[in-house]
Amino acid sequence: MPPTPRKRLWAVLPAALALTLAACGGTGTGAGAGAGDTPASGAAPADLTKALDTPVTLTFWTWVPNLDKTVALFEQRYPNVKVNVVNAGQSADEYTKLQTAMKAGTGGPDVAQVEFFALPQFALAKQLVKLDDYGVASLRPKYTASAWSQVNFAGGVYGFPQDTGPMVMFYRKDILDRLGLQPPKTWQNFADAAEKIHADDPRNFISSIDPGDAGGVDSLLWQAGSRPFQTVTPTQASVNLKDAGAAAWSALWSDLLRRKLVDPVPGWTNEWWQGMGSGRYAMWITGAWAPGSMSTTIPKTAGKWRVAPMPQWKAGDQVTAENGGSADVVLTTSKNKTAAVAFAQWLNSDPVAVKSLSDNGLFPATTGLLADPAFLDAPNSLFGDQRPNKIFAESSARVGTGWQYLPFQVYANSVFKDTAGQPISTGSDLAAGLTAWQRRIVEYGEQQGFQVTSG
Amino acid sequence: MSTFSPSAPPGDVRARAPGTVRGVHGLLFFTPFLLVFLVAIAAPLLYAVYLSFFQDRLVGGVTFVGLDNYRRALTDGLFHAGLLRVALFLAVQVPVMLGVALLAALAIDSGRLRFPGVFRIGFFIPYAVPSVVAALMWGYLYGRRFGLVGDIGGWLGTTLPDPLGRSWMLASIGNVVTWEYMGYNMLILYAALRAIPGELYEACQMDGAGEIRKAWSIKIPALRKALLLATVFSIIGSFQLFNEPNVLQSLAPSVVTTSYTPNMYAYNLAFNGQQFNYSAALAVVLGAITAIIAFTTQGSANRSGRSR
Numbered sequence: 001m002p003p004t005p006r007k008r009l010w011a012v013l014p015a016a017l018a019l020t021l022a023a024c025g026g027t028g029t030g031a032g033a034g035a036g037d038t039p040a041s042g043a044a045p046a047d048l049t050k051a052l053d054t055p056v057t058l059t060f061w062t063w064v065p066n067l068d069k070t071v072a073l074f075e076q077r078y079p080n081v082k083v084n085v086v087n088a089g090q091s092a093d094e095y096t097k098l099q100t101a102m103k104a105g106t107g108g109p110d111v112a113q114v115e116f117f118a119l120p121q122f123a124l125a126k127q128l129v130k131l132d133d134y135g136v137a138s139l140r141p142k143y144t145a146s147a148w149s150q151v152n153f154a155g156g157v158y159g160f161p162q163d164t165g166p167m168v169m170f171y172r173k174d175i176l177d178r179l180g181l182q183p184p185k186t187w188q189n190f191a192d193a194a195e196k197i198h199a200d201d202p203r204n205f206i207s208s209i210d211p212g213d214a215g216g217v218d219s220l221l222w223q224a225g226s227r228p229f230q231t232v233t234p235t236q237a238s239v240n241l242k243d244a245g246a247a248a249w250s251a252l253w254s255d256l257l258r259r260k261l262v263d264p265v266p267g268w269t270n271e272w273w274q275g276m277g278s279g280r281y282a283m284w285i286t287g288a289w290a291p292g293s294m295s296t297t298i299p300k301t302a303g304k305w306r307v308a309p310m311p312q313w314k315a316g317d318q319v320t321a322e323n324g325g326s327a328d329v330v331l332t333t334s335k336n337k338t339a340a341v342a343f344a345q346w347l348n349s350d351p352v353a354v355k356s357l358s359d360n361g362l363f364p365a366t367t368g369l370l371a372d373p374a375f376l377d378a379p380n381s382l383f384g385d386q387r388p389n390k391i392f393a394e395s396s397a398r399v400g401t402g403w404q405y406l407p408f409q410v411y412a413n414s415v416f417k418d419t420a421g422q423p424i425s426t427g428s429d430l431a432a433g434l435t436a437w438q439r440r441i442v443e444y445g446e447q448q449g450f451q452v453t454s455g
Numbered sequence: 456m457s458t459f460s461p462s463a464p465p466g467d468v469r470a471r472a473p474g475t476v477r478g479v480h481g482l483l484f485f486t487p488f489l490l491v492f493l494v495a496i497a498a499p500l501l502y503a504v505y506l507s508f509f510q511d512r513l514v515g516g517v518t519f520v521g522l523d524n525y526r527r528a529l530t531d532g533l534f535h536a537g538l539l540r541v542a543l544f545l546a547v548q549v550p551v552m553l554g555v556a557l558l559a560a561l562a563i564d565s566g567r568l569r570f571p572g573v574f575r576i577g578f579f580i581p582y583a584v585p586s587v588v589a590a591l592m593w594g595y596l597y598g599r600r601f602g603l604v605g606d607i608g609g610w611l612g613t614t615l616p617d618p619l620g621r622s623w624m625l626a627s628i629g630n631v632v633t634w635e636y637m638g639y640n641m642l643i644l645y646a647a648l649r650a651i652p653g654e655l656y657e658a659c660q661m662d663g664a665g666e667i668r669k670a671w672s673i674k675i676p677a678l679r680k681a682l683l684l685a686t687v688f689s690i691i692g693s694f695q696l697f698n699e700p701n702v703l704q705s706l707a708p709s710v711v712t713t714s715y716t717p718n719m720y721a722y723n724l725a726f727n728g729q730q731f732n733y734s735a736a737l738a739v740v741l742g743a744i745t746a747i748i749a750f751t752t753q754g755s756a757n758r759s760g761r762s763r
Binding site: 092095096099103121124125210211212213234235266268269270271274275407408410411414415417418421422424425426444447448449450 | 598
């Protein structure tokens, strides 16, 4: 899922209205139909399947469109289980409701979609069922390494990876061809291409950078080798937005912004999509989930786009990062935890389910599907004759290891626009913005009782 | 109805002292409101005050901290900057909006317009548009590249200042709010104008006064109370400013920061930062400031009204 999906509000107004309505109606109940619940300790996979033979009703919060189709497959397979799919809003909107329901102790769902960056926060507050108690460790080989590491927090597994966003570079072949440019292999190539594109027509840019999107910058830092957020123990964290990777990123992008070679505007707005459709932007470096949104929002550009690996900091490297992605978690307030775990596990590991999720636009988190020739060779008319999934899968395998989020990343990301976003929009020194961001994060962490060390 | 005195049938009540009966009846009529008031207004308010004396940390849990949250609010630069911003908004936007509403009400009441009903409804319709939708709509119009602002700039052959930029954002929000609430305020003023007795106009006409004089000497003085009411509502509305900047934030994230208005700040602290307690303290402080300014406005208006 895109890192800031609420911005889609601006893409289509009617959709925004529908979303608001859906959000208003989003009150699920966790009350099940009386299936006795096994206490969370050592339930073996056999018990999980058994839980699905008992009549039970589960509530599932997700904002993925068409996910009810996959859920329908589940209900066919396990007719005793009824799953209410509720759209409780996207991303932060859902977390607000989830937070409130958890605080109230009732009204929350059994299973909820939570983005990777928000998972530690809910896990720390003991609001998520620790899945190790249900014997899910055996699932590890089924998922990509980076997806699995992102559902881990402080030595426990707290979610089933639902989708991921390995970073790639989408570029307009027609624009690059016209200017005689090759898709940039390194960030230096990227800067050179940026200069040529802007010189050709000062209204055009190689790409944009969103001053409000912490997730986008996190991903670029991740690929640059920066590991700014570390959770040492559940109560000890460290923040270092001044490490070598962060310095390299801010030097390059400060320069691009100062020379006005990239456009510092928020993404996902009406104007931004217009720009994507009209050739104002020649590239979009983001997660592999993007093609779905592109096909529906800018269908007229179909065939003009191509995919390439993202630019590298050192020629010859093949390092990538993730952007977005989410997991399905089971809430501790659920009255049917075993059935909820079994459902979430089926949804995100059964081959039928992951195929259905992928068909509905989610980029897979499972290695099985990522190695499936039928998946890898699937064409996509957005990219002409290219088979994009191959490049996506390669990116997925090359994600830099060791990235972590803070147990209060939701807040940290929310104040990105107040701090690091400022120099992005004014074109001044990004390193100073990152330092300001770090200060706000550390201050908050200490207020919340964490021991925070900073770089 | 039988619930109010389960021990005696309703007929017996009449036999008692008439004063008590009236008291009981009064209470009966009052009870539904009182219940809703207690549950929906008094209880949440008291709960917010209660919450504001605690601190709930992600590590360490809930502790009683007395007035610490209020002390923090006193020194919180982000909160103060937000307060100053809405105060500036209040000082400029409210007089403009009420001035336009007054002109519109006087125009419709003058009897010189051809289809006053059409104007009345026309001015009022924006109020029926939810503020989130209004802000979305204006967000499109404000676009410099594909929006109306961009088009106008194109026709004029120049680049207009960015309505969503740092220096114009507050004015742009003021424009949206004025568009939304002008009709509502006009209706308050217009209703007051309709309540002016016709004899006054007749007397005025006999004295040879024209429309302007009539407006200045009869209508505007008669609007005192209605204007005061509209002002107090607008003061409260300004301090509560939330929907419009919150929607426009997606278009200008680095301009509309998380602490742009005090309400946005409290919201972000509570729901993104889980600082419900500090957020409750901010809400209490904000409520107190709003109440003081609203009462002061009312009080000073009443005093000057008596001295005339």
